[in-house]
Amino acid sequence: MASNLKDIPLPSNITSNTIQVNDLNVHYLHSSPSTLDPHAPLVLLLHGFPELAYSWRKIMGPLSEAGYNVVAPDQRGYGRTTMLGLSGPINYDGDLAPFRMFSLVTDIVMLVSALGFRSVAAVVGHDFGSIVAGYCALIRPDLFRSVVMMSAPFPGAPPFPNETVGPSAALIAKQLAELNPPRKHYTMYFSSPSANHDMLQVPEGLHSFLINHFYSKSADWPGNSHPLPPHPLPSASASDLATLPHYYIMPLDETMPMAVKNAAKEGTRSLQEWLSNEDLRFFVSEFSRTGFQGGLNWYRCMTEAKWTLNDMRIFTGKRITIPAMFLAGAMDWGVYQSPGVLNGMKERVCEKMDEGNVVLVPDAGHWVQQERPEAVVEHLRRFFKGVIQD
Structure with missing residues (x-):
């Protein structure tokens, strides 16, 4: 890590690391169980916008204390994760292709492999990270064994144009x-x-x-x-x-x-x-x-015609078959900003999203894992206990 970077004000049980993944030097935070068990289940936390791996600092330690290896990367385009061969900040005129959803999911799949894991007990995504987590679960149910989508309901793969x-x-x-x-x-x-x-x-x-x-x-x-x-x-x-x-x-x-x-x-x-x-x-x-x-x-890859989710239509009609949870703040308008998507996620997209695993945390808004971390940890641990086998 470059010497001009400021120290990250992390709790003592969270470490800062980097690893090369494809065309990225990925910066990630890691909190492991006190037993340092390398075989402890992996929980992967994916941030949204404008956030960082640091956004998970309040829940990483408590989850690791519950027996999980917890990893939170700065995702592509964020924080201390850098694209190989690119010097300086990303600019508007650069290539958009690396930021397509297919690329973002590939980053996560390759990160899991680079870290030496063969499966992910749970992938948890917040805000735009919820969409990445949803596609991870949709595309690779063999790798991701459960999924938690936070604050932004996952709509599933886009419909065909005539639908x-x-x-x-x-x-x-x-x-x-x-x-x-x-x-x-x-x-x-x-x-x-x-x-x-x-x-x-x-x-x-x-x-x-x-x-x-x-x-x-x-x-x-x-x-x-x-x-x-x-x-x-x-x-x-x-x-x-x-x-x-x-x-x-x-x-x-x-x-x-x-x-x-x-x-x-x-x-x-x-x-x-x-x-x-x-x-x-x-x-x-x-x-x-x-x-x-x-x-x-x-x-831009979501809104510009050339870069929309058309390449994800190969998965149109496919459902998430692994256990799924939705977690958000009760005071978060993000839950409803796309009318009908919350119900669609429960009824059509996710096969295994029980009503008890659709949770709106009282007195929390969009930044639920920062505003009410204790409640988030409680709900995640309950969900993990029901779906994760050591």
Whole structure:
């Protein structure tokens, strides 16, 4: 690891490591049982945006103490994981192909092999990492023995074009722009050439943006509960989507920092109660160094026609056959931002997702494993106990 990198403020039972995987030098965090049993089951934790392996710091130790080898990588485009042959931050004009979903899943499969494991007891993904975890489970049930998807319900492989139901993304974008006041979807903004610069070069500073962004999606921001707490939307129409908070359905002419500005001043619980100043400084230092473009490229591969999930249609109609769990904060609008996907995941995508394994943690928002780590550990341990055989 380069000498100019700052020390990671980790608990003593978590180590920082690197390993070469395909075209990556993968940085990952590891917490092992006190017995240092190399045969202890592997639990793999996949972060989302704008997060890092560090986002799992509060639950890694407790899970390892329960008898698991726990590994959390900085995924492609994030943190201290670097692409071989690339010097400097990832830029907008670079090759998008490495950020396709098929590539992201391949990264994880190859990481497991490089670490010397033949199977993964559980793959756990949060936010965009939930989608990667879902595809890991869908594509390689022989390797991944159970899956936990957090905060973002997994929709399954995309339907064939003649089976698509509901308005297209292009039509929704047009309809949102025609609302009064006009709006735009955050995924389209994240796919734009300006998003990385907007979030990195905030007049008030990156520190200010990250405070407001993390706070706005937490259970502590009053805007997530007023006038109504998170609930299923009637449809994916522009008018229904526009009832979502501004960090999802943004004012047309605003940047993300503008959409969440002042959020941290509007709540009653301090951000420092679950994201300390030391934690925040680490997030700021990492994204100051790398920028956000690596993570934003994941969104571009989801929204741009050339790079959409078309290559995943080979799995259309295939279901997740391993035991599955969905876990999120009860105050997380991300659960419902894609109307119908939560029910579809339970009823059509996952064969083994019992009703008791669809859990919404009270008093938690989008960053559930950071806001309420004890509850997350409790639910994960319960799920693992029922599905993981040593």
